[in-house]
Structure formats: C-alpha cells, structure tokens
Amino acid sequence: MRQGILLYGPPAAGKDTITAALTELDERYVLFTRLKIGAGKTKGYRMGTPEQLTALEARGDVIYRNDRYGNSYVVDRPGLDHAMEGGKTPVVHLGQMAGMEQVTALYPARWVRVLLWCSKETTARRSPQRGDTDTAARLAAWDATQADLAAHPRAQWELRVDTDATAPHETAQRIDDIVRTTPPRS
Incomplete structure (x- = not known):
C-alpha cells in the first residue's frame, strides 16, 4: 500500500x-517537492508556470493549491505518483488544514499525520536564521x-510534537515508529 507523511x-x-x-534515518523517506508558481525561494520546490498549473487543473490533477506570499503552491497527483515510486514514502509539508483534508480525501494512501508546533517567538527567531527575507509575512x-x-479542534493526529522541546532526530524516530507500526485506517 502507498503511504506518506x-x-x-x-x-x-x-x-x-x-x-x-x-531521510537520514531511512532512504525510503523523500521530501515531496510541491510545485511552485511564482518567485522567491526555489530550493525544495519544482518551479512551474501558470500554463502548467492551468493544464493540471484542467486534468483534475491538482490535489491541493494554496496561494501565499504572492505565489501558488501545489500538491499534484503526478508529483505524488512520482514521489511514491519504488515504495518511497513522501513527506508532504502543509500549513493549512484544508490541505491536510484535501490530500487525505483525494489521494488514496496510508497517511501519517504529524502536527509540528513551535512558539511564535521561535518562528521570529528561526525565520531570519534560515534566510527568509519576509519574516513579517x-x-x-x-x-x-x-x-x-483552532478552527479544527477534532483534527486527528498520529503524533503532536513541540519542536521547541523535542530534538529533530527524536521526532524523526517517533514518526518512523508510527509509520512502521500503525495499521491503515479503515
């Protein structure tokens, strides 16, 4: 069965x-590189054109799209299909509950849902450290x-992690344990 995080x-x-x-823990984990239409940071994205986005939408291949920071970010069916080839487990980054709901509803796979949280002060500190030029945004x-x-109090998570208090490798190990032991949802 296909699976993702x-x-x-x-x-x-x-x-x-x-x-x-x-990805250091197990080579089967791969970053899902969302399609990005716009400008700015390119690392971690597949850069696309408005025409590509229009074609994906016309085929019904857009699983989720969000517009933020003046760009469009897309989780697309062909991209997920490619990321899951050879038994790989893609790790999809999302910042909207609508995206969580759309991906789990529209792309059949065993999805492990993880809530990562940090304080606003931590975001303010980490953002410029990682090279963001738009920390206010x-x-x-x-x-x-x-x-x-807060608007989704019944959201279901296999794991919740405060990244202010939990080391990355510990979090990765906990996620890996869940991936290996959690049966698919019915």
Missing part, C-alpha cells in the same frame, strides 16, 4: 529539519496557522 505546522516549526532527519502565517488549527 503529512507534516503540518506554522512557518519555521521544523518541517524541513524533521524531513532531513527522516511568516509571522502572519503563524497567526493564520494557529487560527486554522
């Missing part, structure tokens, strides 16, 4: 760091993520 949390909660720790996104999470 959904990492949800505000900017700078540690999604990249936890993903790196997972990241802090606004932190507020939006907190409100989004």
Whole structure:
C-alpha cells in the first residue's frame, strides 16, 4: 500500500529539519517537492508556470493549491505518483488544514499525520536564521496557522510534537515508529 507523511505546522516549526532527519534515518523517506508558481525561494520546490498549473487543473490533477506570499503552491497527483515510486514514502509539508483534508480525501494512501508546533517567538527567531527575507509575512502565517488549527479542534493526529522541546532526530524516530507500526485506517 502507498503511504506518506503529512507534516503540518506554522512557518519555521521544523518541517524541513524533521524531513532531513527522516531521510537520514531511512532512504525510503523523500521530501515531496510541491510545485511552485511564482518567485522567491526555489530550493525544495519544482518551479512551474501558470500554463502548467492551468493544464493540471484542467486534468483534475491538482490535489491541493494554496496561494501565499504572492505565489501558488501545489500538491499534484503526478508529483505524488512520482514521489511514491519504488515504495518511497513522501513527506508532504502543509500549513493549512484544508490541505491536510484535501490530500487525505483525494489521494488514496496510508497517511501519517504529524502536527509540528513551535512558539511564535521561535518562528521570529528561526525565520531570519534560515534566510527568509519576509519574516513579517511568516509571522502572519503563524497567526493564520494557529487560527486554522483552532478552527479544527477534532483534527486527528498520529503524533503532536513541540519542536521547541523535542530534538529533530527524536521526532524523526517517533514518526518512523508510527509509520512502521500503525495499521491503515479503515
């Protein structure tokens, strides 16, 4: 059965760091590189064009799209299919509950859902450390993520982690344990 990991949390909660720790732990874990239409940071994305996005939408291959920071970020069916080839387990980064719901509803796989959290002060500190030039926008996104999470009190998580208090490799090991032992949802 195909499987993947959904990492949800505000900017700078540690999604990249936890993903790196997972890929060090086991080579089957791979970062799902979302399609990005726009400008700015390119690392960790597949850069696309508005025409590519229009074609994906016309085929029904957009699983989830969000627009933030003046860009469009897309989880697409062909991208997920490719990421799961050869038994790989993609790690998908999301900051919106709508994305969590769309991916689990529209892309059949065994999804392990992980909530990564950090304080707003931590986001303010980590954002410039990782090279962001738009920390104010990241802090606004932190507020939006907190409100989004509060609006979904019944959200189900296999794991919740405070990344202010838990080391990345410990978190990766806990996620790996869940991936290896949790039966698929019925």
